[in-house]
Amino acid sequence: MSEEKKKVTRRAFLVESSAIVGATAITGGAAADQASQPARATPPRFTSPSGSVIPFGERELMATGTVRSFTGAQLGEIAFPLGGIGTGTVSLGGRGDFRDWEIFNRPNKGKALPFTFVALWARHAGSNETPTVKVVEAPLQPPFRGGDGVPRNRAQGLPRLRGAKFTGAYPFATIDFEDDSLPVTVSLEAFNPFVPLAADDSSLPVAIFRYRLTNRTQAPVEAALAFSILNAVGYDGRTMLDENVFEGFGRNLTRLRREGPAAGLDLTSDKYEADSVRAGSMALVTTHPDISARTAWEGGQWWDSFQKWFDEYAATGTLHDSHAPEPTPDGTSNYATLAPRVTLAPGESRDIRFVLAWYFPLRENYWNKEPEVKGWKLRNDYGNRFKSAWEVAAHTVSQLDRLERDTRAFHESLMASTLPSAALDAVSSQMSIIRTNTCLLLEGRQFFAFEGNNDDSGCCPMNCTHVWNYEQALAHLFPDLERSMRMTDFTVNLLDDGAMAFRTLVPVGRATWKFKPAADGQMGCILKLYREWQLSGDEAFLRQLWPQAKRALEYAWHHWDADRDGVMEGEQHNTYDIEFYGPNTMMGTLYLGALLAGERMARAMGDTAAADSYRQVFESGRVKLDQQLWGKGFYVQHVPDPKTIKVDEVEHRETWYASAVTAAGIKYQYGEGCLSDQLLGQWFAEVVGLGHLLPADHVHETLKSIYTYNFKHDFFDHPNTQRIYALNDEKGLLLCSWPNGNRPALPFVYSDEVWTGIEYQVAAHLIYEGMVAEGLAVTKAVRDRYDGQRRNPWNEVECGNHYARALSSWSLLTALSGYHYSAPLGRLAFAPRLNASDFRCFFTTGSGWGTYRQAIGRPEATASVELTRGTLTLKELGVEGFGGSVSTATVNGRPVTARSQSAGAIQFDPPVALNAGDTLNVRLRRA
């Protein structure tokens, strides 16, 4: 959240009729009664090896391999985003509906394109039976709101299929529809290409739908799927559209086109010049050969238009234009329908694929008020790669098999990991953030990001250093995009004095954002730079940024750690949008981590003097921080007497007292509280392989305390005047608690809240510290809150939707697998925390990705690295817990030289160079 807004902007309106996103399959009084009398059975629980109470069944918590499915009421909140990086998305609703049309360069929660839906037509071939027409969605669910009845502009009045089971494993969503009354069964798989390291393939403005129709009868069946869509060119991306009337519409023209294997609708308008943000196009194509289409629905009064559409389709299963397409009058658009048709032999299945593409290449900076950037038009990266939505669609169709194969390879590698289901779900689902409107990909592959999304605007622009501190997914999946953020941090936002603007004004280079720097964000950027170097091995990149990184790190000595003792005492603005005063381990560990990373980078750069001084300050700080702040099982904050705060240490000294100080002391501190983020820098250090910054036993005990004190098993009796992310019977991790009392009258402003990004951070850290059950419990608590009925599993919220902090969930993968990678060292290592004897996981490096497997038996253990894409040069494979000597080492069956000098490490000399498709296999004889 931005500190500019000291009052939280509340989402005033919910923008989706609940009638559409309602609850269960057919619920009525019976279901309601069930719900009103919750079973009061004793909830499952067990005690972890560390002695913690875990409020889940152990088997359930540790189970691997299951992917969540959703039915009934759980379908209500599901909105599975389909789109590429920086392209925006349209979401597939749990019922099969299309919702949240966010393809127009801004968020658009709860708003749908009118009369954009898919309707099945079916009857037995050659029969006289009345054809069935049903919208390919599960039924609407209560509540059925609306002063004029349930809204009708998504064809809500037409029959629907009787039920659906939604299974989502990002980037694939699958819906198995149920309807016994039809001669065909229907299923749907939807996705957008997502291939790690392949940003181009992963940033296509398309949504791909594959409907599968299966004849369940003994006789041939004729069937059709009519995909209707509003030609929405000219839409502003945020107004609630009732029908096809909107000021931005006009001269909308839809044509039927064929090009190679693609046939379908080219939806255009020539109302706008190319330099308008409204200019663009849409396309809906199918690879199916037998189609009919209507490029414009007929007009009429009242509901004539829809009725005539229905009558034509219902009668024949086909649609045809009554006259040649014409541009629409100003202020209106029209609907079009593409209707592939099949005849299915008894038992036959056929797939009908649709590619929905969009092309809105320009966006406007609506989010900044700074005159240097306000209103500037920004070009999406895809806008330089393509010229129209039709071109995007044709490209996608031409590459579809490859794109799907690569995406599926990644998906299968990830989802086949032997990680517990909740963790895998957290990793997988939250990757989607990268592809929502939280993130931008501008021309030249410049990656920018908000913190999250309000319902129709980005929230808290841009590249916020402290929120993006928690993110680990982009860094590992698309490290080149992540590096573009570092370029921005260090070449755009670093001021002469070494302070880093912690937000970015886009387009860059025109102005710098004006505010005090964030202590956590700035130190985090040093750690991130270290990570990017380790992942990429790109020494030139490091060399380019090193001088700035040095200034950024040393800025601490002019401000936060003026006495250069390795402990920050000054005014530390941070991710809670307030300032901490005095020593605390949240900023303290980030600072120690930055010093240590700084030392390593300095040495690599040959800057020994800097390296030595960082080491010296680090050594001082690690001791002092522990000595000063270690309390009763965790670290506390030393809040200074406000009178001791020096004038030059705070902004606006003259007004500071009035706003920041009460009789009880400085407001918005945590003091003796147990802060969930208190070892944030330590967590980052684990992720990037820097090891313990503070005494190991204290780190371990602190994590256990955080779990014990901050992880609530329910929220029934939790009074919270702040924002609300968990309630009732939900479980969640508080940002802070005061188990030893002395809660400040007005503690820091988010202290009583629950943030998923911090929960994943702590969960991963618990796992790094061996408290796997605790970490998984925290993880499962989050995912249970996002259960489809309560909240959308693909949209974790904090200050906005698709909030970037949740990208910390990637660290669950690194923690559970014990993954570390250093390109400079040519070292890839794993240390599974669970299922180590028969383990499998997905991994990435800066140059390639694939699957790691290990099996530990007697007398032999094996480890294999299967590289699916890219290249990978290994000098060492770290395998924790493996004793023994190498018996064989092969790549694709051909021997390579390997030895095991010490337990847990296999060296390759010469290095092994793997290419896509190669598998490195090592067998060890165990001692």
Added chain:
Amino acid sequence: MSEEKKKVTRRAFLVESSAIVGATAITGGAAADQASQPARATPPRFTSPSGSVIPFGERELMATGTVRSFTGAQLGEIAFPLGGIGTGTVSLGGRGDFRDWEIFNRPNKGKALPFTFVALWARHAGSNETPTVKVVEAPLQPPFRGGDGVPRNRAQGLPRLRGAKFTGAYPFATIDFEDDSLPVTVSLEAFNPFVPLAADDSSLPVAIFRYRLTNRTQAPVEAALAFSILNAVGYDGRTMLDENVFEGFGRNLTRLRREGPAAGLDLTSDKYEADSVRAGSMALVTTHPDISARTAWEGGQWWDSFQKWFDEYAATGTLHDSHAPEPTPDGTSNYATLAPRVTLAPGESRDIRFVLAWYFPLRENYWNKEPEVKGWKLRNDYGNRFKSAWEVAAHTVSQLDRLERDTRAFHESLMASTLPSAALDAVSSQMSIIRTNTCLLLEGRQFFAFEGNNDDSGCCPMNCTHVWNYEQALAHLFPDLERSMRMTDFTVNLLDDGAMAFRTLVPVGRATWKFKPAADGQMGCILKLYREWQLSGDEAFLRQLWPQAKRALEYAWHHWDADRDGVMEGEQHNTYDIEFYGPNTMMGTLYLGALLAGERMARAMGDTAAADSYRQVFESGRVKLDQQLWGKGFYVQHVPDPKTIKVDEVEHRETWYASAVTAAGIKYQYGEGCLSDQLLGQWFAEVVGLGHLLPADHVHETLKSIYTYNFKHDFFDHPNTQRIYALNDEKGLLLCSWPNGNRPALPFVYSDEVWTGIEYQVAAHLIYEGMVAEGLAVTKAVRDRYDGQRRNPWNEVECGNHYARALSSWSLLTALSGYHYSAPLGRLAFAPRLNASDFRCFFTTGSGWGTYRQAIGRPEATASVELTRGTLTLKELGVEGFGGSVSTATVNGRPVTARSQSAGAIQFDPPVALNAGDTLNVRLRRA
């Protein structure tokens, strides 16, 4: 719906966080799973005596005496309106929350006053235990929407009671809260005074809350109830308020006052002059002696204000101002809290009563665009009776016992009726429409009404003759207000040529609404005038309006029935917002009813010539209509060939063809369809005692056909391109069906819809025709759709919320009891259709109301009339099915003269004059 808008305005936004109005008690995955696997048990059904399939269990359908309660998910949509006639309302939500603040002279669906809630504080007296603070509401329910988390401005972050059971029998709502963890149990009863015939007592701008606290422990308990409220003076009544910031606020000042037994908060602002529609005040008082209060919450940054409030209240159970109240700065207001406090002995119960009053005396005509009335300020009737909300509150407190006693007497008489529960529920719940923003009561007791409410504006102004055709409740409960509508119909809206403007421009007298007259509405007004005369016996009233009524009736001969044969053939604009052409029984029966009522009124006025001519046309029409239109079990419409339509018979002949005619003929007709409204006039004739207008056997068969063909047992396979009021597994009565085929390509525009007002009309008519099970099935279908989870039981929608047509439900009471009353004849009659041997029901007349009872045994039968309020002079008591001679007749035990000349009628000569409290009792020896 207004015919001005040929496109339906869609409610774009839902204006309430679903997090607040969500679903069940504590549901989670388990409940969701239940819901997703609906039981596929065979649904109950039975065959009626008439041979119809009834899709309910017979016992369930016929059961009397049960009042619906709601728990869990069913609480979600409940909003029980609290307010007087023409005062607006605030609604009590199913969870105990206050929602839909519609006290500012307009609808305001989904919007609540921030931080306006009641919080319980409790602990054992003198103990050191930490006091409990819980908001007196059931928990919030999923979905938990909001990009910033669940909204917090209704104290959603504070603990709540663990469950609630809501029981509503208008005008009383009761909530029994559940929470085992508290030392007290809590219940709430809320109401607004509602006394038939007493418009003043029934139009107070107040909501009355009685919280009952019971000590469930063995030790004394200290408890408090803090009622917090925003000083909302200056609010526009429609903007979503996040907090206390709004342009209209400023100079808001809340004072603590005591006056007699009332103590509480006087919420004012002197920002506005008295002639501003924003001017007004609010008051919150209690009759409880021991109170503390805070007239202004403390300020601060972030959430300081609420946190400080909570900390003070949690610590002590009391609240105190930190300094003297001051007017707020412009653009802001503040919250105040009134906190009564009690000490409860073990087992003791105490009631704490709050009266919330409001005073916003002026409203603006925002709904018309006609310059003669647009923007005019209108004074509410209550604005002339009081000077401030404080005065309203003080008045209410001073009269509270009487108001509650009278209201309860009505409530108990109605609810103790031996009518089946669904019917009683339909009658009771829909009375609430009279007191919503659908209806206005302006100075001088002028009653006006919209058709319904959009979310923040009235829909389809004003006094629409055709929609208010269906209404019977106001006419019987507040006949003086109903008569004010007739005055408007006949003295304001009747044009020189006899056409009646079917909408009213308010203030009246400035202009007449311009549009063609409505054939159904205009004929209905004749029937209504007859009804008002029969109920009131007010001959002067009839004499005043008779000349106009005559013109209105005879207008038919110039236009709709030009050949004066008793059958309308001309262009008949009607309640479907289109025109019917050619003969049809919907208009036809209204016309026949109007002719018959006209004849009777003419004779009473001594206008024999008119009476004779009406009779002549009636006799012609009743035969011709039946001959022309009787089809295969029901009546059809004869749609003319468009070429035969004469130029002067349609408006805009030059454009008529283009818009109204297709190759298939005139659009928007029903032709051979089975129209649910086809005997609308016959239904009205039954209600007012005019008997059969068409052959009895055809009427009976038609009603049975309507049930058979139009009552759907589910909507799974019903394709509907129109508006949607029933779906999925719901049951409901279609406006039309085509059981014999020949559905027009574009039938009339609402034909595939389901309207509760028509359902009740048909249900009552089925009951009049002796098909009680069929009528109850249709009734129960409606109420099952409004089950608290799907929709709000106290808000039936059509074109808008609280839609007036549903006031037809009153005819279920008249049909089931066989009630008829004629003041001119001094005759009150009953003919129970169910439970006749031991029957009890509520009744009204124009002068008094009470309870009718009958018991039929051998050898004796008794009938009694207990008059609760007003006076009643009876010459005859009609008792259908009673043979026998009078054995005794008494009033309050004192004999009166009575005889039973014919079966089914007891005559009193001299007439019996009953006063409030009197009971007339007649015993009959049965032959």
